[in-house]
Amino acid sequence: MTPDLTSLTRRSLLALAGAGLAAASFPARLSAQSGKILIIASNQDIPNFDPHTASGYSAAFLLRNVYDPLVRVSGNPPEAVPGLAESWQVSEDGTEYTFNLNPEATFHSGNKVTADDVVYSFTRAAGLAKGNSWMIRDIVDPGRIEAVDEGTVKFTLAMPFAAFLAVLPWQFIVEKAAVEANLGEDQGQTWLMTNVAGSGPFTVARYEPGTLYQLARAENAWQPGGGNLDGVIWQLLRETATQRLALQRGEVHIAVDLTSEDMDALEGAPGVVRIIEPEYRTFSIKMNTESGPLSDINLRKAVSYAVNYEALVEAAGYAELMVGPLPNGILGHNPDLDVPRQDLEKAKEYLAQSEHPDGGITLRMVHVTGLEQQRRFSLIMLDSLKALNIDLEIQPMAWPDMVAASASPETFPDFFPVYQTANYGDPDNIAFAAYHSASNGNWQNAVYSSPEVDALIEEGRTTIDPDARVEIYRRFQEAVVADAPDVFGVLEMRKLAMREAVENYNFTPVASNAIYCWPLSLN
C-alpha cells in the first residue's frame, strides 16, 4: 500500500478497500439474498408516484412496476409486447388503434381494469400536460378515445404516428374510481404523489424518502409469466463506488449507476455479472448554427474534421463512436453513413473557405460543472481546435444556467455538449427532439433549424411502413450530416452489474436502468 496519500482519490481509496475486501476472508455476507426480495442500488430518489406528472428514471422504475401501460416494451431491438392490452389492431392508414384489454386485468383494489379507466387516464394525462404526456401531444386527442365496450378501447389519432406503440409503454393507466375518490383540488395530484391506484404486478409497501422504496408483489397480480420475487427494494446509494462495493458484498443485487472505472474494477469479480450494452443514449456537441462564427457552415465542417474522435471515444470509457445523428442500431440507422473523421487536410480546406481562413478566433464551449466526461470532451476540443489555430474558452456552468442559455441563438454558446437519452425506442424520438426546429429554444436543439430536415422528420413520424421509414431516415441522416450542426460524439454503453443470483434478465436498450422486475427471479 504505497500510493501517495496526497493524490489518493475517493475512487482509488475504495479500490484499495476492494482489494482489502478480496483478501480478507469474507464468506457469506449475502444478506440481500435471503428471501426473495430483489435489491436495486440507485442514486436517485423517487419523490413523486403520480404516473401522469412524475419524470426521471427512478420514477420510471416505480411506475412500470406498480402501474400497467397498454403495451410494454421488451427485447433487443425493442418491440411492443402485451401489457393491459392482450392484442391490438391498427388501421391501414395508421390512425386507428383498437386495443383489446386482458380480461384478467385487475387493479390492486380488486376491480377490473376497464376501457373507461383507459380513457380516463389518457384524459387526465393530457389535461395535466406534465410527465410523459408530451410524447402523445398533438397525436392523441382525449376526445377521440372511445370505450367501445368494457374491454375494448379505440384511439383515433390526429395523424398517423409511427412511434405510437413505442410511446405507449410510458402512458400508465390509473383506476378511475380511486382517483376520483381522492381528487382534492388538483385532480388527485397530491394524493397520487404518495398513493398508488394501479394494476401493476407490484404495489408500494413502504418508503423512506432518501433511503429506500420497497415494492411488494401485488396480492392479485394478474400478469402472465412472472418470476419468484416477493418484493423489490430500490435502495439509495449515492456514490457509485459505494454501489459497487455493496454489489460485491452481496448487499444489493443490481447496481444501476456504475461508471467505467467501476466496471473495470468489477471485471472477474466473483458472483457478479456485468452488463455492458449499447443503448440509445447519444452524447454530442451541438454547435451554434445561427449566431457567431459557427453559423458559417465551412467553419463547422472544418471543426468536424479537426476533432480527434479516437480521443473522444477513449475518454468516454465503455462507448462507441456515433455514426451520424441517430443512435447506432436503431431503426433506419445507416452504419455506412459518410461522417467526418479526423482529417486535418480536409479541415484546413474547409477552414480556408470560411470567413476565418487562418483561424485566429476564440470560440466558447460550456459544460456542466462537475461532469467529468463533459470536461474531458471540452479539453479534447481545445486540443483539436489548436490545429486550426482556433482558441477555445471552456466555461463550466450549472445545469439550470445552461438550460437558460439555450433560450436564444444570441445566448447559446458556440459549443454545447448534450446527452440525449431516448425515452422510447424509435428514431423519431431523437430525430424530433434533437433536430426538429420545434425544439428550438430548449437545450435538446436550441438553435438548429432546417426546413428540409423538419420535413423529413415529419414524414418519418407519419409514415407507418417500416421499409419506407428506413428510406426516409437515411435521407434524414444524410441531410443532417451535410449541415454539420453537431460534432457527432459517442454512444455510451449502458453499464449495469448484477449478482449471478438474478435470473431471467434480458437487456432492452430503452430505459434499461428503470428495471421491470416482474420477469425476474432470485435463486
Next chain:
Amino acid sequence: MLLFLVRRILLLIPVIIGLTIIMFAIARLLPGDPVGLAAGPNATQVEREALAQEFGLDRPVWGQYATYVTGLMQGDLGRSLLTRRPVAADIASYLPATLELVFAAMAIAIVVGVPLGLLTAIWRNRWPDYLSQVVAIGAISMPRFFLGLLLQLVFAMWLLWLPLGGRLPIVVMPPPFVTGFITVDALIAGDFSTFVTALKHLAMPAIALSLSPLATIMRMMRSSSIEVMAQDYVMTARALGLPRRKILTRAIARNAFSATLTVIGLYFGWLLGGTVLVETVFDWPGLGLYATKAIVSQDMMPVIGVALVIGLIFVMANLLIDLAYGLINPKVRYA
C-alpha cells in the same frame, strides 16, 4: 429571566423576516431558468407558462413574497418546483436525521473535547499536550469526507465492526416515529436491539463530523483554562490549601467552560449547514443532501425553507447557550 426569554424570542421575528427577504432576493438575482428546468425539455411554451402560473412565479416578486409570508404563518413553506412536494413535509422527514447526527457529533465533541482541553492545560508543554495539539491540528485540517472514507475503510471494510452507511439496515423496520431520532425512538419503543443497530450506524458519521469541533473545543478549553489558572482566585485557592481536585472542577473548569460555550453554540449552527459531505459519504438521508439537490436545480422554495429552519435552530441553540452561561456563572445571570 422571563423578560429576557421573551425578548430573545421576539428577536426571532426580525431574523425570520430578514432571512426570507435575503433568500427571496437571492432567488430572484440568480441567473437561470428554474421553470424551464422543472418543466423539462419537451414542454411547450404554454405548458411552461402554466407551470409558472401554478407556482405563482409569473407574479411580481413582492406578490410572491406576500404569499410566502402568509403561508409561513400557517406553517406552509411552499412547494418544490421540481418534485411538487410540500417543502414543510420534506423538511420534517429529513431534519431529524440531520439533527440526530449533529447532536451526536456535538455530544462526542463536548464529552471528549472539554476534559481533554482541561488535561492538556494542566499538562501544558509536556508530551501529552504536544501530542494532542498535533492531533488537533490534523483533525481540524483534515477534510471531513476524507476522514469519513478512512473510517469506512478501517471500521467497515477491514475490521467489519460497523456498517458502511445508512441509518438502519434496509431489512430493519424503523421504530414508530416519535422524535425522528432513530436511536431515541428505539429506546422509547423499548426495542434495544434496534437501538444498538442504529447507534452502530450513527457512530462513524458522528465521529467524522465531530473531529473538527472536538479539536476546536479542546484548544479553546485549553487556552481559557491556562488563562484562568493564572487568575488571582486560583492562586488564592491554592494558597488556602484547597484540594487540587476541587480547584480544578470548581474554579478552573467552570470558568474556562464559559468561553468554550460560545464556540459550541457557533459550531452547532456551522455543523447543521455543513453535513452534506458526511451525508453523501455515509448515505445519511439528511437535510444537507436535500438542500444541495435543491440548490443545484435552483429549486428555491426548499432552499429558502432549509435556510429558514437552520437559521431558527441556530438562533435557538445560541439562546440556550446564553441561558447556560447564567447557569454556570452567576455573574452573567440575566435579570
